[in-house]
Amino acid sequence: LPSDFRAYYRCGLKIAEEGFLADGCRGPYLLRAISYTLPIQFLFGNSHLAFELVNVFLLSLSSWLFFLFLRNCASAHIAAIGLVFFNLSPDLWYMMTLTSQDVVGTFWLSLIFYALSRLTALLPTTKTSGLRSPILWSVLIGIGLFFLYLQQSYYLFILVSLVLFTIYLGVRASFPQCFSVSSNSTTSPARQMTLALVFCCALPFAIASSGQKVLKANFTERQLGNSNFLRYVSAMDVTGANRHYQMMAWRLSYYPKIPVELQNKIALKKLLHEISADPFEWLNHLIRKNYVLALPNGYLNFSVRPASDPGVGRVNSDWRACQIFLVYFITFSICVLAALSVLLGLNRVTSPPELFLYIFSLLNYCAILFLTESQARYDVFLVFPFSFLAASSISKCLKIEEKELSNGILANLRGILFGTFGLSIALVLIYASVSLIRNSDLTLKNQSGFKETPQTGAPDVLTPRFLHNNFKRLVVAYPGHQEIRPGSIISVEKSFVTNSNQLRYLRFFVSNAQISNKFSPWEAADLETRVFVNDRLVGEVRLNTLNVAQFFEISDSEILKGPNLNIRFEVENHALIDPIEGKKLDYGMAALEYIDFQ
Known part of the structure; x- marks a missing residue:
């Protein structure tokens, strides 16, 4: 570059x-x-x-x-x-x-x-x-x-x-x-x-x-x-090295797709989520x-x-x-x-x-x-x-002088000890502060823990590879080293416990799991993602036409009924995928990111 x-x-x-x-x-x-x-x-x-x-x-x-x-x-x-x-x-x-x-x-x-x-x-x-x-x-x-x-x-x-x-x-x-x-x-x-x-x-x-x-x-x-x-x-x-080309995806492909009136609010939530999760x-x-x-x-x-x-x-x-x-x-x-x-x-x-x-x-x-x-x-x-x-x-x-050096060392030693003690207190206060906001409405939701959806009698449902399954991002890919037939899908889900029987909104991003559209080993595929909430389809995206990421906001009261919120993420392939090997296996196929509900 x-x-x-x-x-x-x-x-x-x-x-x-x-x-x-x-x-x-x-x-x-x-x-x-x-x-x-x-x-x-x-x-x-x-x-x-x-x-x-x-x-x-x-x-x-x-x-x-x-x-x-x-x-x-x-x-x-x-x-x-x-x-x-x-x-x-x-x-x-x-x-x-x-x-x-x-x-x-x-x-x-x-x-x-x-x-x-x-x-x-x-x-x-x-x-x-x-x-x-x-x-x-x-x-x-x-x-x-x-x-x-x-x-x-x-x-x-x-x-x-x-x-x-x-x-x-x-x-x-x-x-x-x-x-x-x-x-x-x-x-x-x-x-x-x-x-x-x-x-x-x-x-x-x-x-x-x-x-x-x-x-x-x-x-x-x-x-x-x-x-x-x-x-x-x-x-x-x-979770990354924070290089410019890694961080520009959020600035250029995520943030601008959020409605203007929500941009700063969601950006602040994401920042606090990064620190406190x-x-x-x-x-x-x-x-x-x-x-x-x-x-x-x-x-x-x-x-x-x-x-x-x-x-x-x-x-x-x-x-x-x-x-x-x-x-x-x-x-x-x-x-x-x-x-x-x-x-x-x-x-x-x-x-x-x-x-x-x-x-x-x-x-x-x-x-x-x-x-x-x-x-x-x-x-x-x-x-x-x-x-x-x-x-x-x-x-x-x-x-x-030797005596002056000794006095300087002793004086600085006291300062270093007090400084270390002060730093320790500051770290404890920081940890206590972030612990207070970790599970509050000030941050996004911790989305780690997605698991494969139980399936029976469906040979075209493949076991996913989780490239990421952490507090903010779910990135999945088809298994490598094998040919993937058209119609093959992966399906993962998680049930969230809410604090309310009726939620006002659910927000999330669906992305192609890349920082740009310049390269992906899945570019020859025809991939479609679907998001289900409480078994109701709330969003679908054809990844071939997606510019990195798409923002979704759901406010249907019939769908967003608590106290449990089940989110299922499916990816279906509509084209033949040749076996993928080597470094290409490190590239995700699709991602569900930055889930928030209230």
Whole structure:
């Protein structure tokens, strides 16, 4: 499959030739082309070498700005060491060879970090130094915030971090004795709080919002993309790897087929169902995502892919095993040093901009972990805090006394123990919370436990294979390794116990069990699905004509009588199916999904 990097490149060329209505260039592709690929292609034409040179230039600027940020937060010694670790980051090296939005995102992040470090240093002395410099740095933060919006990366988390940081500055100014702050400020606490609110939060947000309004005035909603938060996060799949191509089925083929007035309600129910149906499965899901994010070879894997068209893909396969070893070794070394800095108490957060860096990094990482899809390259922003922590570790170890090290370890040990205890309490509260909503009307119904319908004297009724039979999805397939005659059916059923003698509705999806219609081993078949509720036919679909999934809502009071609700799912084949073997056996034939009734 072509990568998004190639899509950004092509969108820049398409927009240059066809204008902003170019086919396939909408939403993030349009915004990233406007703020990255299009200007470079306008200046240098169809040249991938130009992108590589611009990437080198932008990351060089990022290195310089990050060095200045570290010097403002800590010292020139730590800044010099941090710069080495920053430039040793494998992701930065490999993403320079691609048209990656992360290059531009890294530059704007480094600019915001540096501008914020200058701004926070000026706020306590604005009474004597004037407002010209704070306004300048605040405007730069706002410009960076707007361009991060264009890049569709980090914008929301920088904004939330700025709000939290502003609150911290206000509390710090009001109670300096609690933060070991010197009292040489020439500005009153109330004025500092006001200035922090204006320059760290309000003015940057106003600039970014103004830029967004200009965009909306010049582009249609369809061009900019209609992003719905619930539609996005409800695509979570706690049983899968949460890659984009796996999650897009819900966003593109399920959610749009729900009546508009029910979309957000069902999306919220699905999201809560994913989290609460099996809390341990949800924790395993977070562990799996964390493992994916922790892989250091995200960009290395892209750079060794063969190019399908000139100039975009990079072939870097020579000495690949050696490259992989070096990538893992360098990343592991930086992580160990960063961990030592935290665990051994070698680093104390004394600078407000340093705290902002950690707030942003933690927020962004948690958002990826809990809400979005996962790819190994998505945590490239961690190069900033990890370089800082690793540099602090080296610098402090060179100067630290044995007694100071011992005191630091003891102090941090107490913090780690309290943190572990707090995390344990939080996990218990989370488990208790999800247990309360698990069987409530806030979630979908747990549909695991479908069994083969008892049949007698019917040789064309075959024993199904359950590819999935879990809390949200029933996926069945005919047995493989044998010829399937026309007229063969499979039949499975489950009886649900309801809390009412009369239900108001029953909702569910029937699908072809694929994430798209591009490939299925059953494409030569002629399959028909039927859904029976209390022995009454309520839905039938010819899978050959189905675009992935179809939504059903049943409200017939005669059918929906409790307290038991028997649902039977049948799949009948109307064509000859040749024996299926190998990987094709892993493909489902039909699915009954996301059952809900009330």
